[in-house]
Amino acid sequence: MARITLDHLAHAYKPDPRGPQDYALKEINHVWDQGGAYALLGPSGCGKTTLLNIISGLVHPTRGRIRFDERDVTELSTEARNIAQVFQFPVVYDTMSVRENLAFPLKNRGVPRDRTAARVEEIAHLLDLTRVLDRKARNLTADMKQKISLGRGLVRPDVAAILFDEPLTVIDPHLKWQLRSTLKEIHRALDITMIYVTHDQTEALTFADKVVVMHDGAVVQTGTPEELFERPAHTFVGHFIGSPGMNILPCRVDGATAYIENEPVSLTRAYRTLPQGQRIELGIRPEFVRLQERGDGLPVRVRRIDDIGRARIARVELAGNALAASVPETFAIDGDEAALAFDPRHVHIYADGHLVAGEPAR
Incomplete structure (x- = not known):
C-alpha cells in the first residue's frame, strides 16, 4: 500500500x-x-x-x-x-x-x-x-x-x-x-x-x-x-459532469449582475475586475433553473419538454441561447412562451473556461 x-x-x-x-x-x-x-x-x-x-x-x-x-x-x-x-x-x-x-x-x-x-x-x-x-x-x-x-x-x-x-x-x-x-x-x-x-x-x-x-x-x-x-x-x-450538463451561456458582467444579451441575472458575488479580452460565460446547472409562467423571470421560448423518468427537463431558448431547465411537477404550459428563475446561489462566472472567484456582493 x-x-x-x-x-x-x-x-x-x-x-x-x-x-x-x-x-x-x-x-x-x-x-x-x-x-x-x-x-x-x-x-x-x-x-x-x-x-x-x-x-x-x-x-x-x-x-x-x-x-x-x-x-x-x-x-x-x-x-x-x-x-x-x-x-x-x-x-x-x-x-x-x-x-x-x-x-x-x-x-x-x-x-x-x-x-x-x-x-x-x-x-x-x-x-x-x-x-x-x-x-x-x-x-x-x-x-x-x-x-x-x-x-x-x-x-x-x-x-x-x-x-x-x-x-x-x-x-x-x-x-x-x-x-x-x-x-x-x-x-x-x-x-x-x-x-x-x-x-x-x-x-x-x-x-x-x-x-x-x-x-x-x-x-x-x-x-x-x-x-x-x-x-x-x-x-x-x-x-x-451531470445529465444534462451545466448550461454555459455567453454574458457580460457588471458588478453583481450578469447580462445574457440584455436580460439581467442577479449574482451573489461581485466581479469588479474580470480579465480583459477573455471569453466571459455564466454557468448554471439545469437543476437550479426553474421553468415558470411567462411574465415573472427571464423570458424564454420552450422548444420541448423531455420526461426522463426522475424529472422533466425543458429545452428552451433564452436570447438566442439554448439551455435546459427543470420543470415543476405541477407546471403546465400553454403555447411556447414561458420564463426562467435562476437560483443565484448556484450561478458561476467563467473567464476563458476557468471559474472566477469574485467577492461577496454587498
Whole structure:
C-alpha cells in the first residue's frame, strides 16, 4: 500500500516534443493518498490510460518522477512496483479453475498454501465467486471472467495500489451497478489505494472518494463528486459532469449582475475586475433553473419538454441561447412562451473556461 506522488509528470509519444500541443499528457503534479479510492474521468483520448500506464510502469514518462511513498519508482519495472492492474477485458487462464486463477499471483510469489487458500476464500466471498470456485474459467460468462480478473488484482494483500482501466466495459449494463457497489465494499474492507479509469461519470462518481477530471491531456479539476457538481472549476467539468450538463451561456458582467444579451441575472458575488479580452460565460446547472409562467423571470421560448423518468427537463431558448431547465411537477404550459428563475446561489462566472472567484456582493 502506498501514497502515489506524480512530480512534474508529462508524456509525449513524439520523439522531440516542442510545445504543449505535442504532449499526450501535459504536466501533472498530484498526490494520491494511501488507501484512497480515486477515479480518472474524461472522454476518450484525454490521457487517462496514458497516465495509468505511466503509474504502472507500462509507459516511461517523457519527464517527471513517480514516487510510491518516498521511493522513486520512475525507472522500475511494473513487477518491481508491486502493483496490480485490471484491464478492460478479462485476463484469465481458461484451462484453470476459478480457484487456481485466484491463487496464481500468490503461488507465483511463494505464499504458503494455507495462507493462499484462506486469501482465495476471502476474495471469492467478496466477489460472490464461492459457488464457482472449482469450475473451469472457460465455461463462465464474460462478467464472471471479469470478476476473476478483479479477484486476481485484489488477492495480493501487499500491493502498493490496484489500477483499473475501464474494467466494466464487457459487463452487461444491469450488472454494472452491482459490481461498482462490490468494488466500493471491497475498498472499505481492504484499505487499498485504488485508481479507476473511466469515461462514464456514473462509474466515477459512485466509486470514487475523489475524482480527477481530465481534458486534452491535462487535469482540469480534482474533487469529491459533490464538489465537481456544486462548483465546477472549469466549463468542461460543468458540461461533462451531470445529465444534462451545466448550461454555459455567453454574458457580460457588471458588478453583481450578469447580462445574457440584455436580460439581467442577479449574482451573489461581485466581479469588479474580470480579465480583459477573455471569453466571459455564466454557468448554471439545469437543476437550479426553474421553468415558470411567462411574465415573472427571464423570458424564454420552450422548444420541448423531455420526461426522463426522475424529472422533466425543458429545452428552451433564452436570447438566442439554448439551455435546459427543470420543470415543476405541477407546471403546465400553454403555447411556447414561458420564463426562467435562476437560483443565484448556484450561478458561476467563467473567464476563458476557468471559474472566477469574485467577492461577496454587498
